[in-house]
Amino acid sequence: MSVTFVPNPGSRYRMPVMFGPAPGPRQHPDGRMWTAEEAGRMNAQWLNVGYRTDPAKLEKLLPPGFSLRGEPIVSVSCAWFNNLYWLAGRGYGILSVDFPVTYQGKIERIDGVLCPVIWEGSPDAIMTGREELGFPKMFARFSEIDWDEQAGRAQCDAAWFDHTFFDIELSELVEEANPRKALPGSNGGAQMYYKYMPRTSPGGREGADLAYVTTAAAPANSGGSVSNVNFDEFEFRRWTGKGRLAWHRATFEQLPLSFHVVNGMADLDILEITGAELVQFSGPGIGIAMNTQRIVEPA
Numbered sequence: 001m002s003v004t005f006v007p008n009p010g011s012r013y014r015m016p017v018m019f020g021p022a023p024g025p026r027q028h029p030d031g032r033m034w035t036a037e038e039a040g041r042m043n044a045q046w047l048n049v050g051y052r053t054d055p056a057k058l059e060k061l062l063p064p065g066f067s068l069r070g071e072p073i074v075s076v077s078c079a080w081f082n083n084l085y086w087l088a089g090r091g092y093g094i095l096s097v098d099f100p101v102t103y104q105g106k107i108e109r110i111d112g113v114l115c116p117v118i119w120e121g122s123p124d125a126i127m128t129g130r131e132e133l134g135f136p137k138m139f140a141r142f143s144e145i146d147w148d149e150q151a152g153r154a155q156c157d158a159a160w161f162d163h164t165f166f167d168i169e170l171s172e173l174v175e176e177a178n179p180r181k182a183l184p185g186s187n188g189g190a191q192m193y194y195k196y197m198p199r200t201s202p203g204g205r206e207g208a209d210l211a212y213v214t215t216a217a218a219p220a221n222s223g224g225s226v227s228n229v230n231f232d233e234f235e236f237r238r239w240t241g242k243g244r245l246a247w248h249r250a251t252f253e254q255l256p257l258s259f260h261v262v263n264g265m266a267d268l269d270i271l272e273i274t275g276a277e278l279v280q281f282s283g284p285g286i287g288i289a290m291n292t293q294r295i296v297e298p299a
Contacts, residue, residue: 110192181231
């Protein structure tokens with residue numbers, strides 16, 4: 001008698017599902033959650049620059065249910081994560097963008113920030129984040145952060161194929177005596193993402209299989225925290241100074257599958273730099289698992 005594949009309802013899966021539970025940040029290869037002891041400690045360097053832009057252009061990036069909130073400040077971070085338990089001690093670079101929004105769902109109204117795009121230097125991180133969390137991840141190649149603490153200068157860039165589409169540089173960095181324990185650019189609001197998966201259909205004319213907002217913020221009146229990450233367990237060092245960044249427009253020939261995304265970011269005028277900071281932090285590896293990400297029911 002033949003035995004077909006039957007998923008274990010207590011484990012996470014992603015394609016190809018027939019080979020068993022999917023290992024990753026939120027699941028041990030055995031199909032269970034990682035323990036804090038197994039995850040150990042991770043560390044990261046994080047460069048961030050914020051800038052004011054044209055709100056009318058920023059509104060064009062808003063999915064249904066979103067509206068701009070407060071000042072039209074775009075926060076851009078270029079970071080390196082190191083010593084990650086779920087990559088057997090490896091690490092990778094990341095470039096992320098967000099700006100302040102309000103989302104009105106069916107029963108929840110959330111004030112926070114929308115992340116329209118993330119680039120990462122590891123396909124492993126992209127697979128798990130896109131499918132499991134709904135993060136809008138794309139692939140890039142990152143230079144390691146060039147950080148000269150004595151000179152107070154740091155820089156990094158992101159590229160794909162032969163085109164460097166982004167670079168960032170911080171200068172005149174001065175360390176804070178008592179750094180706040182928060183991620184760079186964080187304003188205390190909920191981080192939100194728009195998960196969209198197209199329906200497989202002739203010509204792709206049947207729209208989406210799913211389209212909804214995801215967040216790690218606890219539901220309203222639940223008593224949970226916005227981030228669900230205990231930053232008291234992390235060690236922070238923070239520097240502030242001057243910053244600059246640039247988005248380098250691309251052609252189809254240079255970036256066939258992502259030129260429109262890069263150019264969409266380049267279309268957001270940099271009217272004024274509003275802040276620049278560098279953060280080094282280390283803490284429990286399990287603290288970045290994002291195992292509390294959930295759907296926000298759309299209106």
